[in-house]
Amino acid sequence: MSDKDPKQPSRRDFIFLATGAFAAVGAASIAWPIVDQMNPDATALALSKIEVDISQLERGQAITVKWRGKPVFIRRRTEEEIQMASRVDIDSLPDNNARNYNLSPDSSASDENRALDENGEWLVMVGVCTHLGCVPKGQSLGDSKGDFGGWYCPCHGSHYDTAGRIRKGPAAKNLDIPAAEFINQNVIRIG
Amino acid sequence: MFKLSGYNFKFFILFQIIFVLSFSISAYAAGEQKRVQKHDWTFAGIFGHYDDAQLQRGFQVYREVCSSCHSMNYVYYRNLAEEGGPGFTVEEVKVIASEDTIIDGPDDYGEMFERPGKPSDTFVSPYANQNEARASNGGAYPPDFSVLAKARSTLRGFPWWFVDLFTGYQEQGVDYIYALLNGYSEPPKDFILQSGMHYNEYYPGNQIAMGQPLYEESVEYADGTVASVEQMAEDVSAFMMWAAEPKLEIRKQMGFKVAIFLFVLAGLLYYSKKKIWARIEH
Amino acid sequence: MSKESTYIPKSGFSKWFDQRLPLPRMLHDNINAFPTPRNLNYWYTFGGILTFCLVTQIVTGIVLAMHYTADAGLAFASVEHIMRNVNYGWLIRYIHAVGASMFFLAVYVHIFRGLYYGSYKAPREILWILGVVIYLLMVITAFMGYVLPWGQMSFWGATVITNLFSVIPVVGTTITEWLWGGFAVDNATLKRFFSLHYLMPFMIFGVVILHIWSLHVTGNNNPVGVSVKEKQDTVPFAPYYTVKDAFSLVCFLILFAWFIFFNPNILGHTDNYIMADPLVTPAHIVPEWYLLPFYAILRAIPSKLGGVLVMGAAIAILFILPWLDTSKVRSATFRPLYKQFYWIFVVNCIALGYLGSQNPEGLFLVASRICTAYYFIHFLLVLPILGLVEKPKPIPESITKAVLEKMEIRNMKEKSAEA
Numbered sequence: 043m044s045d046k047d048p049k050q051p052s053r054r055d056f057i058f059l060a061t062g063a064f065a066a067v068g069a070a071s072i073a074w075p076i077v078d079q080m081n082p083d084a085t086a087l088a089l090s091k092i093e094v095d096i097s098q099l100e101r102g103q104a105i106t107v108k109w110r111g112k113p114v115f116i117r118r119r120t121e122e123e124i125q126m127a128s129r130v131d132i133d134s135l136p137d138n139n140a141r142n143y144n145l146s147p148d149s150s151a152s153d154e155n156r157a158l159d160e161n162g163e164w165l166v167m168v169g170v171c172t173h174l175g176c177v178p179k180g181q182s183l184g185d186s187k188g189d190f191g192g193w194y195c196p197c198h199g200s201h202y203d204t205a206g207r208i209r210k211g212p213a214a215k216n217l218d219i220p221a222a223e224f225i226n227q228n229v230i231r232i233g
Numbered sequence: 234m235f236k237l238s239g240y241n242f243k244f245f246i247l248f249q250i251i252f253v254l255s256f257s258i259s260a261y262a263a264g265e266q267k268r269v270q271k272h273d274w275t276f277a278g279i280f281g282h283y284d285d286a287q288l289q290r291g292f293q294v295y296r297e298v299c300s301s302c303h304s305m306n307y308v309y310y311r312n313l314a315e316e317g318g319p320g321f322t323v324e325e326v327k328v329i330a331s332e333d334t335i336i337d338g339p340d341d342y343g344e345m346f347e348r349p350g351k352p353s354d355t356f357v358s359p360y361a362n363q364n365e366a367r368a369s370n371g372g373a374y375p376p377d378f379s380v381l382a383k384a385r386s387t388l389r390g391f392p393w394w395f396v397d398l399f400t401g402y403q404e405q406g407v408d409y410i411y412a413l414l415n416g417y418s419e420p421p422k423d424f425i426l427q428s429g430m431h432y433n434e435y436y437p438g439n440q441i442a443m444g445q446p447l448y449e450e451s452v453e454y455a456d457g458t459v460a461s462v463e464q465m466a467e468d469v470s471a472f473m474m475w476a477a478e479p480k481l482e483i484r485k486q487m488g489f490k491v492a493i494f495l496f497v498l499a500g501l502l503y504y505s506k507k508k509i510w511a512r513i514e515h
Numbered sequence: 516m517s518k519e520s521t522y523i524p525k526s527g528f529s530k531w532f533d534q535r536l537p538l539p540r541m542l543h544d545n546i547n548a549f550p551t552p553r554n555l556n557y558w559y560t561f562g563g564i565l566t567f568c569l570v571t572q573i574v575t576g577i578v579l580a581m582h583y584t585a586d587a588g589l590a591f592a593s594v595e596h597i598m599r600n601v602n603y604g605w606l607i608r609y610i611h612a613v614g615a616s617m618f619f620l621a622v623y624v625h626i627f628r629g630l631y632y633g634s635y636k637a638p639r640e641i642l643w644i645l646g647v648v649i650y651l652l653m654v655i656t657a658f659m660g661y662v663l664p665w666g667q668m669s670f671w672g673a674t675v676i677t678n679l680f681s682v683i684p685v686v687g688t689t690i691t692e693w694l695w696g697g698f699a700v701d702n703a704t705l706k707r708f709f710s711l712h713y714l715m716p717f718m719i720f721g722v723v724i725l726h727i728w729s730l731h732v733t734g735n736n737n738p739v740g741v742s743v744k745e746k747q748d749t750v751p752f753a754p755y756y757t758v759k760d761a762f763s764l765v766c767f768l769i770l771f772a773w774f775i776f777f778n779p780n781i782l783g784h785t786d787n788y789i790m791a792d793p794l795v796t797p798a799h800i801v802p803e804w805y806l807l808p809f810y811a812i813l814r815a816i817p818s819k820l821g822g823v824l825v826m827g828a829a830i831a832i833l834f835i836l837p838w839l840d841t842s843k844v845r846s847a848t849f850r851p852l853y854k855q856f857y858w859i860f861v862v863n864c865i866a867l868g869y870l871g872s873q874n875p876e877g878l879f880l881v882a883s884r885i886c887t888a889y890y891f892i893h894f895l896l897v898l899p900i901l902g903l904v905e906k907p908k909p910i911p912e913s914i915t916k917a918v919l920e921k922m923e924i925r926n927m928k929e930k931s932a933e934a
Contacts (some may be wrong), residue, residue: 057508061501065761068498075603079578084600088311088353279777307595376789379595383780384788401777406785437798477788480598480605487606488776495769502762509754514922515553 086110091233093225096164104181106169109232113169113177114220115193116230119204124162126191127153127205135216136208142219151216156205158222158230166222166230167206171195173213178202193217267434269387269405269412272467276474277404279489282482283475288319290454291472294465297452299378302370302443304358307379308476311352317482318475326352333357371429373442382406382470382477406477407470409435414466417445521548545731550749551756552737554918558632559735560763561625567764568618569723573716575611583663585709587702590665591790609779615657616782617771619805622650631857633845634736640837642733645726647833649719654806654830656715659708661803662700666787671800673700673708679813682820699793739917740845741910748914799874807871808864812890814875815883825887832894839894841902849908853901860893 094107096116104117132138132151140155149155158164171178179185180193188194189210190203200211207216222232275284310330313321330350335357338345360366367374385406412435420432430440447465454460522543524530533539582601584593597604629635635643662669677694681687696703734743743749786797802810812829816822847854867886873879911917
């Protein structure tokens, strides 16, 4: 009935190969949902972009919003703060990278590359110290702003300037600027 | 000769018999509860799918009529724009959400405050909690709609419960809801209706605390469909089914692919088995 | 296990490894080369299917536990979160829920196969007893698992069954409150049920290892019930039975997939989509279908203590089955009288299942009592007596002879069909 010669590959081996391949595809297809369920779920993804109404913010004021579980500092800078940041020689900065998600990865840390808008008024940064993850002080009126007038991390003494760039202390990188844009003059979308 | 029918089918039947006979239990009261008829639903059966326009109309009925008493706490506004759903756009969903007021907080002063809804919020609830709901409705709790279509069922009688197993009919819940919404009528002469209750042909015990919610033209449909009671009942029931089973379409589509895959694999394994066993006498 | 190993390491690595931990050898001896009777039919593939079901439940269960919250205020919502928000959460949840039913379907086929072919008889008594232990652990695991979604049936099923412990004289109420962690089924109960439900499948896994080990000591039984006498009675497990098990598994998966994708909730109860409410009892409290026969037995007895004892006895009696059946012949194929009583017993169990779903009153109650009585009559009267009075059909001398006889009959039938 069937071909008993083990030397001939022909249809007998093909069917085993096909079966094995099919079974492997099946195993991979069931493995994917098991792996994917650990990825961020729909509620996390829904909050992966937020819209913030900044119409009430006056110059010199700052708010902190929660985005993807982390604080985001939004500051509407005064002219003085913008000047302080623009005057700095960027080659002397400990970190000369803009760390701005909205620009190319090798952009320099000039004040224009740190601000969200053309005027330089709006600074939007992830409020997590790039050293070991504490939340720097500087958002509230009574907070210490560090030696450079921006933010100061009390955990290990990192000082950030008015553009959120690291100037002194153990942190190696400037505060991250997340994907952000003005969708109209009152609302910033982050993420 | 393909022997699949041998053991598997026998057991399939035996198992189904036990199973189905026993599943016909829950919410059926003995007595004058009228038998619910099977209704045609676009989402029933192997190729079931939702009708976007129907879901949008159903959502409108829910929003304008039902949501004043019934919450839908597990459904998010963003679900309205997701695949397999009513098919609103992301912008439309933002508007719908913002029309509702959500209580959020506490703020920096420790107070709860109100804000317009966002797509990432769950549907706003008409009452703060079950107690408030009961107090506002004469002690009766208007059930949450999120999974209500799966929390109700009907006794279909032989042979339908048997057929349902093979056709994958899971719509007994919406059949009941549809019947209930259409089932308000005058009580028979000798029926004693408690005060505050209403007569319904399909509700167990025939007395329901909810007054008839839908009347002709209760809602003016945005797409111009005539808003008869049957139409609104059907649309809101379909919407409730979506709310209970938002993944229905993807589930059935995936099931179809899985079934084809398994049949092919079974065939390949059958021939592999035959080839291997041909080596010996058996 | 007493046989010499036929393992030959194929590579330097496998030889090196095998010298330090004889795992490759053990796998080869027990899976690849294990001599298995050549006449096993498809009823014998359910052991493999059960192993697959156990692994499936464990994998999906662990994944669900990453998203589930075992708290009375949050459990129901967390299950809805899984269904709606977790990637493929709906799929994993339905696989786990339907999987429990499929697990029990397979275990009942497996048990009834054993009853038919006398697989519980000497020398496989321990194998059988380990199997009953696995079944008992499965029942407890499934019962606790069903409580976790915290629906109406979860809560009230838990209440009814845990209340049964109060029948124990003197210490009953204390034990029940100890089980509950309170004065009723509540948050404390739910939390401990979650912990134990996570634990028990691994206990099941351990007993399954013992079960397979003891099977490999005695070797498999087979449809004619005649012990293995010569080498040609058997074939190596791989590839003959690996491919047969695989084919059977895929057919089983077709049924499994049908339920998951096209009717996932029919095996459950609609009331479990209503959040648990300690102040409202559902009209009919019923367990899942696979526990219905025991539920029928429990409610058939008028006294609460009696019901619990008889229900317990219904499982306990399975432990002593190898000694109740006095027949020297294993397989029902050669026991014409037993064959008939076997099928009556099967119908009796199905009837008990149906009766478990109905209200225990009127005709249903009478029927439950008759069927419960018959259940025990089957084990305590029919089996012992039958073995002594039955005249079995002539048994084949060996497995090979039985296989050859069957082939001859088949060939003759084909010839006469052609003629």
